[in-house]
Amino acid sequence: MQKKWFVPVAASAAVLGVCGWIIPSHAEDVTAGPQMSISDSVCTFFGAQREHFLPKINRTTESVAGSLTRQFQAASPDKLAIPRVKAFVAAASGNGGIIDQNIFNALQANNIQPADLTSDYEFIRRVSLDLTGRIPTTTAVNQFVASVDPNKRAELIDSLLASSAWVDKWTMFFGDLYKNTASNTQVQIRNEGRNAFYKYIHDSLAADKPYNKMATEMIAAQGTNSFDQANGQLNYLPLSVVTGGPAQDIFDMQTADMADQFLGIAHVNCLLCHNGRGHLDTLSLWGSQTTRVQAWGLSAFMAKTKTASVATPVNPATNKSDSSVWALESYTTDYQLNTTTGNRPARQPIGTVNVITPSYLWTGQTPNKGQDYRTALAGFVTSDFQFARASVNYVWAELFGMGIVDPPDQFDPARLDPNNPPPAPWTLQPSNPQLLNALAQSFVDSGYDVKALIRLIVNSQTYQLSSVYPGTWQASYEPFFARHFVRRLWSEEIHDSINIAINTFPTYTVPGFTAASTVYGVTSPGFGTINYAMQAPDVVNMPDNGGAVSQFEDVFLRGNRDDQPRKEEGSILQALGLMNDNYVQSRIHATGTGASASFLEKELTTYGSTSLVNSLYMNVLSRYPSSDEMTQVLNQLAVGGPVNYKTNAEDVLWTLFNKLDFSFNY
Numbered sequence: 210m211q212k213k214w215f216v217p218v219a220a221s222a223a224v225l226g227v228c229g230w231i232i233p234s235h236a237e238d239v240t241a242g243p244q245m246s247i248s249d250s251v252c253t254f255f256g257a258q259r260e261h262f263l264p265k266i267n268r269t270t271e272s273v274a275g276s277l278t279r280q281f282q283a284a285s286p287d288k289l290a291i292p293r294v295k296a297f298v299a300a301a302s303g304n305g306g307i308i309d310q311n312i313f314n315a316l317q318a319n320n321i322q323p324a325d326l327t328s329d330y331e332f333i334r335r336v337s338l339d340l341t342g343r344i345p346t347t348t349a350v351n352q353f354v355a356s357v358d359p360n361k362r363a364e365l366i367d368s369l370l371a372s373s374a375w376v377d378k379w380t381m382f383f384g385d386l387y388k389n390t391a392s393n394t395q396v397q398i399r400n401e402g403r404n405a406f407y408k409y410i411h412d413s414l415a416a417d418k419p420y421n422k423m424a425t426e427m428i429a430a431q432g433t434n435s436f437d438q439a440n441g442q443l444n445y446l447p448l449s450v451v452t453g454g455p456a457q458d459i460f461d462m463q464t465a466d467m468a469d470q471f472l473g474i475a476h477v478n479c480l481l482c483h484n485g486r487g488h489l490d491t492l493s494l495w496g497s498q499t500t501r502v503q504a505w506g507l508s509a510f511m512a513k514t515k516t517a518s519v520a521t522p523v524n525p526a527t528n529k530s531d532s533s534v535w536a537l538e539s540y541t542t543d544y545q546l547n548t549t550t551g552n553r554p555a556r557q558p559i560g561t562v563n564v565i566t567p568s569y570l571w572t573g574q575t576p577n578k579g580q581d582y583r584t585a586l587a588g589f590v591t592s593d594f595q596f597a598r599a600s601v602n603y604v605w606a607e608l609f610g611m612g613i614v615d616p617p618d619q620f621d622p623a624r625l626d627p628n629n630p631p632p633a634p635w636t637l638q639p640s641n642p643q644l645l646n647a648l649a650q651s652f653v654d655s656g657y658d659v660k661a662l663i664r665l666i667v668n669s670q671t672y673q674l675s676s677v678y679p680g681t682w683q684a685s686y687e688p689f690f691a692r693h694f695v696r697r698l699w700s701e702e703i704h705d706s707i708n709i710a711i712n713t714f715p716t717y718t719v720p721g722f723t724a725a726s727t728v729y730g731v732t733s734p735g736f737g738t739i740n741y742a743m744q745a746p747d748v749v750n751m752p753d754n755g756g757a758v759s760q761f762e763d764v765f766l767r768g769n770r771d772d773q774p775r776k777e778e779g780s781i782l783q784a785l786g787l788m789n790d791n792y793v794q795s796r797i798h799a800t801g802t803g804a805s806a807s808f809l810e811k812e813l814t815t816y817g818s819t820s821l822v823n824s825l826y827m828n829v830l831s832r833y834p835s836s837d838e839m840t841q842v843l844n845q846l847a848v849g850g851p852v853n854y855k856t857n858a859e860d861v862l863w864t865l866f867n868k869l870d871f872s873f874n875y
Contacts, residue, residue, distance in 0.1 A: 271684040271687070272611055272615070272684075272687050273611075273777070274609075274610035274611045274687070274694035274695075274696070275684055275687045275694065277610075277694065277695055277696070277697070277777065278610075278676055278692070278693075278694045278695045278875075279682070281676070281695045281869060281873055281875060282676065282677060282678075282695075284869055285869055285870060285875075295325055295326070307644070307647040307648065307651060307665075308644065308648070308665065308666065308669040308671050308672075309669050309670045309671055311641055311643050311644035311647060312641065312644065312669075312671045312689070312690055313670075313671075315641055315644075315689055316689055316691055319689060321686050321689055321691050322679070322680055322691070323674055323691050323692070324674040324675045324676070324677060324678050324679060324691060324692040324693070325674070325675050325677075325679060326670060326673050326674060326675065327673055327674065327675040327676075327693065328675075329353060329354045330350065330354060330831060330832040330833075331675065331832075331875065332362060332673060333345050333349065333350055333353045333354075333365065333831065334350075334830075334831040334832075334874070335693075335874055335875070336362075336365065336366060336369065336667055337349075337369060338698065338702060338706075338874045339607075339608055339667070339874065340366070340369040340370065340374075340375050340378065340663065340667070341369055341372060341374035341375050341377070341378050342374065342377065342378035342381070342699065342701060342702045342705060342741075342743040343374055343378075343702070343705050343706060343709055343741070343743070344706040344709050344710065344831055345831055346709065347824070347827045347828050347831075350827060350831050350832075351827075353365060362668070362673070363668055366664060366667050366668060367664070370660050370663065370664060373415075374741075374743070375414075375660075376411060376414050376415045377411075377741065377743045377744050378743055379414055379659070380407065380410050380411040380414060381699075381701065381743055381745075381748075382607060383410050383414070384406075384407065384410060384746070384747070384748075384770070385748070385768070385770060385775055386470055386603065387406070387410070387427075387445060387448070387470060388448055388466075388770045388771060389403055389406045389407060389410070389444070389448065389746075389747070389770065390403060390448075390747050390748070390749055390769065390770040390771060391403040391721075391747060391749070393448070393769075393770070393771035393772075394771055394772055395450055395451050395452050396447060396448070396450045396452065397533045398435060398444050398447050398448060398533065398535060399436070399533040399534075399721075400720075400721030400722060401435075401436035401534075401721070401726070401728050401731070401733060402435040402436055402444045402447070402533070402534075402535065403444070403746055403747055404438065404441075404721070404722055404733060404736070404746055405435065405436060405437060405438045405440070405441035405443070405444055405733070406441045406442070406444035406445065406448075407441070407746040407747075408438050408441050408736075409426075409438075409441030409442050409444075410423075410441075414659065417658065417659075417660060419656050419657040419658065420600060420652075420657040420658075420659050421591040421596070421657040422657070423442075424471050424587065424590065424591050424596070425587040425588070425591055426442045427442045427445035427446075428445070428467060428471075428583055428586055428587040428590060429581070429583045429584045429586070429587040430442045430443045430445060430446065430537060430583075431443075431537055432536065432537060433519065433536040433537075433538075434519070434534055434536065434729070434731060435447060435534055435535035435536070436534055436728055436729065436731045436733065437731050438731075438733055438734070443535065443536075443537065444535065446463050446511075446514070446516050446537060447516055447535040448466075449462045449463040449465075449466045449467075450462070450463075450516055451552050453551065453552060454548070454550060454551025454552045454553070455547075455548045455550070455551050456512075456515070456540075457508070457512075457544065457545070457548055457551070457553075457556055458548075458551045458552045458553060459511075459516055460508045460509075460511040460512055460544060461481040461508050461553060462552075463508075463511050463516070464477065464481065464504075464507050464508040464510070464511055465477050465478035465481055467586075467590070468507070469618045470618075471590055471591075471596055471599065471600075472590065472593065472595050472596060472599050472620070473595070473598065473599030473602060473603070473614070473617055473618045473619070473620040474595070474599075474618070474620050474622065475618040475619060476489055476492065476493050476495075476496040476619070476621075477504060477507065477570070479496065480496060480499055480500070480501055480503070480504035481501065481504045481505070481508060481553065482501070482553050482554055483501055483554065484499075484500045484501050485497045485498060485499045485500070486498070492619075492621075493619075493621045493623075494621055494623040494624055494631055494635050495621050495622040495623035495624070496621070498623070499570070502559065502565070503568075503570055504570065505544055505546075505556075505565045506565055506566070506567060506568035506569075506570060507567075507568070507569065507570040508544060508565075509543055509544035509565045509566055509567040509568070509582070510567045510569075510576075510582045510583060510585065510586035511582070511583065511586075512540060512542070512543050512544040512545075512565075512567075512582065513539060513540045513541070513542070513543070513581075513582050514537050514538070514539070514540060514582070514583060515537070515538040515539065515540050516535060516536075516537060517535065517536050517537075517538050518533065518534065518535060518536075519534040519535065519536045534729055542564075543564045543565060543566050543567075544564065544565040544566075544567075545563060545564055545565075546558050546559065546562070546563045546564065546565065547563065567582055567585070567586070569586070569589040571593065571595070571622060572589070572593075574589050591657075594649060594653075595620065595622065595625075597649035597650070597652045597653050597657070598614075598620070598625070598645055598646070598649040599617070599618075599620060600649075600652060600657070600662075601645070601648040601649050601651075601652050601662055602614050602617045602620075602645065603617050603618075604659070604662055604663060604666065605617075605648070605666065608663070608666055608667065608672060609672070609690060609693070609694060610694035610695070610696050611687070611694065613639045613640050613641055613644060613645045613648075614638055614639050614640075614645070615640075620638070621638050623635075624636070624637055624638040625637070625638060625639060625642060625645075626642070627642040627643060627646075640688030640689070640690075641688070641689075641690075648662070648665075651665060671690055672693070673693075674690075674691070674692055674693045675692065675693060676692055676693045676694065676695050676875045677692075678691070678692045693875070695873050695874060695875040696777055696873065696874050697765070697777045697778075697779060697872060697873050697874075698765075698872055698873065698874060699765070699767060699775070700742070700761075700762035700763070700764075700765035700766070700767040701741075701742035701743045701745070701762065701767070702743070702874075703762075703765055703787075703872060704741075704742040704758070704761070704762055704792075705741045705742055705743055706871070707792070707793065707796060707866065708740075708741075708796075710808075710828045710829045710866075711796050711797075711807065711808035711809070711828070711862075712808050712828075713796065713807065713808060714740040714741075715740065715758075716738045716739075716740060717738060717739050717740070717745075717752040717753055717758075718738050719736075719738075719739060719745065719746070719751065719752055719754070720754050722735070722736050722745075722746050723735050723736060723737060723738055723739075739752060742758075742762065747770070748767045748768060748769060748770055748775075749769050749770070757790075757791060757792065758792055761786055761790050761792045764780065764782040764783050764786045765783055765786075766778060766780075783872075784867075787866055787867050787872065788863075788867055793863070793866055794863075797809065797859050797862045797863045797866070798859055799812075799813055799855045799858060799859060808828070809858060809859065809862055812824050812825070812858075813854065813855060813858060816851050816854055817843065817846065817847065819839060819843070821846070821858065822834055822838075822839055822842045822843065822846075822861075825842075825858075825861055825862055825865055826838070826865065829862070829865040829866060829868075829871055830865060830868065830870045830871060832870075842861055845857055845860065845861060846858060846861065
């Protein structure tokens with residue numbers, strides 16, 4: 210039975226909430242940003258990724274996260290009826306002490322009322338999705354809600370952090386951050402290189418490796434074979450290779466990506482093309498005062514490394530050699546000013562200076578005599594307090610929908626110190642600088658423990674506030690985090706949650722990942738088949754090699770880890786996908802018998818039973834229906850009598866997958 214393009218006639222759109230899929234309108238477009246003359250047409254700021262460098266604020270000063278939350282709540286009025294608990298200011302010694310102390314102090318100082326705490330039903334769904342990328346099972350929800358243990362939320366958090374699903378979700382997160390893919394618009398690291406880097410990230414998280422150690426190993430990696438899964442971090446720098454120019458182009462891109470990913474300072478990329486003055490004057494106080502020569506000093510740390518594609522034996526299958534195995538080899542010269550072509554403006558001598566030696570851009574530190582340049586750089590980066598600030602801000606942005614500095618890689622180092630504010634008209638950049646510094650110091654004190662950071666955040670009342678706001682919400686409240694912002698689920702989360710809801714899991718054989726292989730003398734153990742999209746090593750053509758499932762996931766804007774970032778915007782294609790795509794259609798039917806019966810077939814017991822409605826709502830939405838919803842659904846199930854019961858139940862299951870409640874984390 211092919212489902213309709215509309216809500217079943219007897220179902221109430223007002224109750225079931227199928228109508229009102231959130232699609233950006235012109236009124237909520239991102240601003241065009243500061244009006245600046247184009248003095249360098251090849252500058253990234255003026256190119257295809259211009260939006261990457263602009264604050265996520267629209268014309269009404271409402272953020273994308275705030276706009277999404279407003280629209281979601283307007284389209285889901287039933288959320289207002291859910292009872293919640295009043296928030297209170299936690300003592301500094303509490304689970305989320307430093308967060309709640311700073312957030313609630315700021316709220317009180319600005320006379321802003323916080324939202325109530327989210328309900329148990331909302332909390333288990335929210336934290337399960339945020340930490341593991343999966344909705345909770347009905348059993349887990351019922352046990353959690355029924356528990357009277359006052360520490361049950363903290364205990365749930367601990368259990369999620371200890372799960373393999375947490376490793377899967379955050380391997381995907383960091384894979385996005387480091388852009389781990391088998392190929393991009395510039396180079397290939399092939400499946401074998403991608404797999405090795407995936408394994409490195411996955412195993413590091415599973416082993417609770419300190420994050421400063423991970424950063425050090427990636428920045429200072431040494432080796433000759435990027436396919437070696439024992440040295441997967443070797444693939445970090447090759448992913449930043451650019452072609453068509455001199456070696457300095459590669460040094461600059463590796464430096465720009467490192468500064469972006471580990472320090473949250475994307476404007477280094479701009480400075481490696483031109484002085485900040487005249488280009489960054491309205492975007493970054495620090496950047497406007499920094500020169501290209503100074504940025505070259507940072508890039509010079511990469512200069513004695515040759516990121517080389519290695520000549521390999523001829524592949525009998527193609528009768529060709531392959532240049533996708535990467536090695537980090539040694540150069541003997543420093544960063545030279547001798548280019549006139551390539552991807553960036555010319556680098557020419559400045560007076561008698563034609564060589565740039567390494568100097569850490571923010572402190573002037575230089576390598577010790579004879580010290581490996583990248584080893585020195587890794588030490589300077591990970592001991593820089595900005596490394597801790599940027600790290601906690603990336604995680605905060607993922608869990609809250611916006612960073613304390615937002616976008617999270619647009620840090621302005623000259624506007625971070627609350628004890629040394631910038632001159633007018635500049636203002637402090639973080640929405641709560643005291644909180645940002647306290648979080649960063651806590652991260653340092655924990656030994657750069659990623660799990661400890663996430664545990665601290667999600668245990669806080671700030672994270673556990675409802676997305677429903679009890680009073681009149683003002684866009685100016687957003688930087689204070691007085692409510693929780695909703696987010697649309699990642700494509701992988703939608704895929705996996707559909708299967709969890711019906712307790713049926715596909716098995717995917719991922720080419721170049723599932724099976725073991727021996728390539729160019731390196732034997733790579735296979736990773737086996739996968740059952741969750743979140744277990745895939747990449748976002749391109751996953752999990753079925755570009756097939757129908759991949760196409761279904763693509764409409765939810767998962768990006769490509771290259772020039773298309775993951776986005777949360779809604780679209781008509783997403784709505785149509787959930788309504789009509791075979792991935793959903795094939796999972797709503799009541800089929801089979803006995804052990805092979807589908808989820809819905811097993812639920813079809815007594816005609817007209819409220820237990821069916823309760824089960825459908827709990828499995829799909831992690832909550833029970835309201836009384837109005839129960840009435841509406843029972844009426845829908847009764848249309849046409851018992852002979853239509855199965856078909857009507859399929860319509861209801863389809864409808865629930867199309868509710869905003871399912872596709873959004875609130």
